[in-house]
Amino acid sequence: MMTTQALPSALAAIVDDFQALSEPERLQLLLEFSEGLPELPDRLKDHPELLEQVVECQSPLFLTIETEKNDGGQDAAVRLFFKAPAEAPTTRGFAGVLHEGLDGLSAEEILSVPDDMPELLGLTRAITPLRMRGMTAMLGRIKRKVAATSGVRA
Amino acid sequence: MPYPVEQNEKFAAYAHPERLVSTEWLAAAIESGAVANGELVVVESDEDVLLYDTGHIPGAVKIDWHTDLNDEVTRDYVDGAAFAELAASKGISRDSTVVIYGDKSNWWAAYALWVFTLFGHEDVRLLDGGRDKWIAEGRELTKEKPAPARGNYPVVERDDAPIRAFKEDVLAHLGKPLIDVRSPEEYTGQRTHMPAYPEEGALRGGHIPTAASIPWARAAAADGTYRSREELEALYLGEAGLTEGDDVVAYCRIGERSSHTWFALKYLLGFDSVRNYDGSWTEWGNAVRVPIVKGAERGSFPVPAGV
Numbered sequence A: 001m002m003t004t005q006a007l008p009s010a011l012a013a014i015v016d017d018f019q020a021l022s023e024p025e026r027l028q029l030l031l032e033f034s035e036g037l038p039e040l041p042d043r044l045k046d047h048p049e050l051l052e053q054v055v056e057c058q059s060p061l062f063l064t065i066e067t068e069k070n071d072g073g074q075d076a077a078v079r080l081f082f083k084a085p086a087e088a089p090t091t092r093g094f095a096g097v098l099h100e101g102l103d104g105l106s107a108e109e110i111l112s113v114p115d116d117m118p119e120l121l122g123l124t125r126a127i128t129p130l131r132m133r134g135m136t137a138m139l140g141r142i143k144r145k146v147a148a149t150s151g152v153r154a
Numbered sequence B: 001m002p003y004p005v006e007q008n009e010k011f012a013a014y015a016h017p018e019r020l021v022s023t024e025w026l027a028a029a030i031e032s033g034a035v036a037n038g039e040l041v042v043v044e045s046d047e048d049v050l051l052y053d054t055g056h057i058p059g060a061v062k063i064d065w066h067t068d069l070n071d072e073v074t075r076d077y078v079d080g081a082a083f084a085e086l087a088a089s090k091g092i093s094r095d096s097t098v099v100i101y102g103d104k105s106n107w108w109a110a111y112a113l114w115v116f117t118l119f120g121h122e123d124v125r126l127l128d129g130g131r132d133k134w135i136a137e138g139r140e141l142t143k144e145k146p147a148p149a150r151g152n153y154p155v156v157e158r159d160d161a162p163i164r165a166f167k168e169d170v171l172a173h174l175g176k177p178l179i180d181v182r183s184p185e186e187y188t189g190q191r192t193h194m195p196a197y198p199e200e201g202a203l204r205g206g207h208i209p210t211a212a213s214i215p216w217a218r219a220a221a222a223d224g225t226y227r228s229r230e231e232l233e234a235l236y237l238g239e240a241g242l243t244e245g246d247d248v249v250a251y252c253r254i255g256e257r258s259s260h261t262w263f264a265l266k267y268l269l270g271f272d273s274v275r276n277y278d279g280s281w282t283e284w285g286n287a288v289r290v291p292i293v294k295g296a297e298r299g300s301f302p303v304p305a306g307v
Helices: A009-019 A023-036 A089-102 A107-111 A117-121 A129-150 B023-031 B080-089 B104-118 B130-136 B167-173 B184-188 B229-239 B257-268 B280-284
Strands: A062-068 A077-083 B040-044 B097-101 B124-127 B178-180 B247-251 B273-277
Touching (some): A009 A023, A077 A089, A117 A129, B023 B130, B104 B257, B167 B247, B247 B257
Parallel strands (some): B247 B273
Antiparallel strands (some): A062 A077
């Protein structure tokens, strides 16, 4: 059994929150994440071609990443952007979890997240394995894009 | 007691108008208190497991196609005891009038209705146009979850044979009409899963020999309602070549989209013998030594030797 120790702290906290809940409460929490997913900034809203679709998701989900350079000698922060319709709350909820858990981290931190992290949320039975695949695919796409942009090996 | 059937011109042309209700009709029924007092049970069934929770028709309960209707272990539907418990917990009794609606032109709602029919639930209807039409018309939604009084539902064994086909049934059926409701790319074998949907692991692409390709969504108009009887006849009698009295099997990938077509053939056009092959392409495309056809042609049966 994987533990949350290896996860970046914000993501580990989310996983702990999910694991502390009963199954119906976990669904409710996922719904709250779907409501909390930030809107795209205008510069991306007007340029859908800058986002990539994750086709493994049951509903349309588009994402992109940007890297913020900073001068302080610290690692550059990776910013995540997602777009999913309101009619797809499960997909939006997954995107919300990844946004809150990973946005602003360094490329290395994001690439250290195990590929099967979504399983830790304890949603597989309630959501069904089929629907869970979309979340794993979303994380995989983020990691591939981060690896390609940063030059850090996944 | 069955709730009165809706009368309108569009529905009157269908073979079984009592199987559909309109959004206006449902809104009036809710207004009259029929849902609140349990005379009418409204069920939402969506693809997305959380969609109901974002807002639903007032008084509606949720039934999830996967977590509620599928057996957790065997690839099958729940048994009589589990269905009776599910129905009772949602305020449904054996004689209740149930109206089902959902997202995506009622694709999953039709699937839930088909499962209700496996258990012989007598009065189960679809909301024509489903969730999207209700919302498009600006009708009321609520996040409030009802707590219905428990229904009284006996344990009824599923009767699969009249409306459900298994692989062996389809093999025996070859030579009689089949409707493939998947996308043209899945039919020809270019791809084994729906555009923009996850790969579900069929090893072969193509279709069952002689099946006509009528993608399910062609039975729905832009607002998600079923097309008129005339339009449906042009599609299934004209294009697919069905004739009255035919024994028909419909299939897709896992049996959900074909439930929508099953409903149209069975209740709107009035074919008595229509079965949904829920094993569908995920089973057929992986099964050993069953015949398949690749490409846009329907192909023939028996399959010519050496092909």
